[in-house]
Amino acid sequence: MTYEPYIAGIQDLLTKVNASKGLDLKYKPCDGDYSIGGIDNAPSVSCKLNRTSGEDRIMSLTVTLFDGFEQLPLPNGDMPLTSKAKEQIVVAIEKFWSDGNGERHVSVVVPQPPFNMVTEGNYR
Numbered sequence: 001m002t003y004e005p006y007i008a009g010i011q012d013l014l015t016k017v018n019a020s021k022g023l024d025l026k027y028k029p030c031d032g033d034y035s036i037g038g039i040d041n042a043p044s045v046s047c048k049l050n051r052t053s054g055e056d057r058i059m060s061l062t063v064t065l066f067d068g069f070e071q072l073p074l075p076n077g078d079m080p081l082t083s084k085a086k087e088q089i090v091v092a093i094e095k096f097w098s099d100g101n102g103e104r105h106v107s108v109v110v111p112q113p114p115f116n117m118v119t120e121g122n123y124r
Contacts, residue, residue, distance in 0.1 A: 005073060006065060006079045013086055017090060021094070024052045026050060042065070047061050049061055057105070058105050061110070064111065069082065084111055088110045088111060089108070092110075
């Protein structure tokens with residue numbers, strides 16, 4: 001399976017976020033296979049986002065293929081993110097890179113489940 005169409009969807013959003021928020025975030029693929037488990041081992045695309053300015057802070061981002069991306073590709077073959085996934089990613093970026101936030105790393109899974117599957121769900 002090729003992940004480039006999905007990666008293009010994330011990079012497109014990142015370009016827009018950088019322009020609108022004045023950030024210099026860059027996309028870096030995670031080492032190894034893209035198809036790591038996100039939620040319930042769903043196929044997903046994972047990457048790391050960090051600033052090109054040399055700031056040593058990282059956001060690990062995992063987007064599930066079935067719920068995070070539209071299921072019909074664009075005419076150029078790229079797979080766009082769903083509006084819900086875009087909103088969740090933008091909110092996570094704004095929160096993590098806000099002034100005064102001293103966190104060094106955050107891990108974000110999109111789309112976020114409606115509840116904690118381990119503590120609230122029937123997950124065994």
